Amino acid sequence: MKVVCVGGGVIGLLSALKLANSGxxxxxxxxxxxxQESSWAGGGIVSPLYPWRYDCAVTALAHWSQEFYPRIGQQLLVQTGVDPEVCVTGLYWLDLDDEAQALSWADREKRPLQRIDRRSVQRAIPALSRVFKHAVHQADVANVRNxxxxxxxxxxxxxxxxxxLHEQCAVSGFIRxxxxITGVRTAQGDMYADQVVLAAGAWSGELMKTLGVELPVVPVKGQMILYKCAEEFLPAIVLAKGRYAIPRRDGHILIGSTLEHAGFDKTxxxxxxxxxxxxxxxxxxxxxxxxxxxxxxxxxxxxxEGIPFIGPVPGxxxxxxNCGHYRNGLVLAPASCQLLADLMLGREPIVDPTPYAPAGRLGFTV
Incomplete structure (x- = not known):
């Protein structure tokens, strides 16, 4: 099978890797x-920021991916010598308004989320501000250095x-x-394939318009900042009021992020x-x-609702x-790409594909 994958972010690369591994x-x-787009710019928390606030379609992919990430990190290190730095640091949610909902969700989903007192948090993270009164903690949350x-x-x-791999190669449309669909039109000429995968992130909706299809995937700007501190300064991820601090092994601390609707402006x-x-x-x-x-x-x-589109396009x-992952592209990538590969190769899917199927969600019927 010859496949063209449009998009070279984590979703496109991992989709390609899983399909290539199958021949x-x-x-x-x-x-x-x-x-160099969203995959580079994100924070790399291997969890939705507030998983209990998401549809189960999102958390189903997240749970599968969370268990997979340490393995893929080790596999890539062995294969390439490049360490993605998948680090299990745990995550503290501070002063949640919906703490009861979070704990109820964790009990229902069998996730290791627990309430802890302020003194325990302060002992674990001495640098944390003392303005926060309570926290919930999940010890097995990792982050990846995207x-x-x-x-x-x-x-x-x-x-x-x-x-x-074709870089600096813009796709202008599809060959029909x-x-x-038998290929794509690019700056380097027409490229034909048996199957075409669209994994172009925030630009996916624009490309679907060339087929007259309205795909509700739009750019949402996010800004982050980076500090350099001592390596032991922050031992775990902390999150409050929608903002988070993520530690890297070398002492860098990421702070994010904004949520802005500004079109394709990345300034x-x-x-x-x-x-x-x-x-x-x-x-x-x-x-x-x-x-x-x-x-x-x-x-x-x-x-x-942050639910990605994964599957064939009717008509x-x-x-x-394989696009539309919103704030959770990195955490959902392993499961999303495995599901796509399962569907394309006719294998038993890892999760029920129905919630992600373009059919029905784009006004199509099957």
């Missing part, structure tokens, strides 16, 4: 450089003789023959910088004396979607 011949097409994950996936794919703003710094200091007061060493913006692929045989 398919892949072309990955990326309009800029691999992994730029390194992209680098590792790229290295793994480049070692495969059945994979070709009768009712079937960092002074307003966001001030807001993120205020959140950082509220969480970790010592950061008032630390220097911001990075500030950037990325575009999430926003979708209704366009040969076209598959």
């Amino acid at each position: 398919a011949k892949l072309r990955i097409i990326e309009c800029a450089e691999v992994g 730029p390194r994950l992209v680098k590792a996936l790229r290295a793994a794919l480049q070692r495969m003789p059945n994979v070709t 023959e009768g009712g079937r 960092p703003t002074d307003e966001a910088l001030a807001s993120l710094k205020a959140s950082a200091i509220e969480l970790l007061p010592a950061l008032a004396d630390a220097e911001v060493v990075g500030h950037w913006a990325g575009l999430r692929p926003g979708s209704p 366009h045989e040969g076209l598959w979607l």
Whole structure:
């Protein structure tokens, strides 16, 4: 099977890797450089920020991926020598308004979430602000260093003789023959395939418009900042009021993120910088004396309820979607890409594919 995958973020790369491992011949097409959009810009928490607030379609993929991540991190390290740094640090949610709902969800879903007292939190994280009164904690939450994950996936794919990577290669539309999609039109010429996978993140909706299909995937801007601290400064992820601090092994601390509807504008703003710094200091007061060493913006692929589109597009045989992961692309990637591969290869799917199917969600009937 010859497959063209449009999009070189984590979703596109991991989709390609799973299909290539099954013997398919892949072309990955990326309009800029691999992994430099949302996959690079995100924080890499291997959990939805507030999983109990999401539809079960999202948490089903998240649960599968959370169990898979440590294994894929080790596999990529062995294969490529690049460590994606999948680190289990745990996550503390501070002063939740819906704590009872969170604990009820955890009990129902058999997730190891528990309420802990303030003194225990302070002992675990001495740098944490004392303004917070209570917390819930999940000890098995990991984070992945997403730029390194992209680098590792790229290295793994480049070692495969059945994979070709085309960067700086914009896709302008699809090649349609009768009712079937047989390839894509690109800046480097037409590229034909038996199957086409659209995994272009925030740009997926724009490409579907070329087929007259309204795909509700839109760009949602997010800005983050980065501090450099001592390696032991923050031992776990902390989250309060929708803002989080994520520790990396080398002492870098990520603070995120904003939620802005600004089209495809990725310009960092002074307003966001001030807001993120205020959140950082509220969480970790010592950061008032630390220097911001990075500030950037990325575009999430926003979708209704954050439920991704995974599966074939009715009326366009040969076209598959794996997009619209909104704020959870990194955590949902392993399960989303496994589900896509299962569907394309006719295997038993890891989860019920119905909630993610484009059929019905795009106004189609089957």
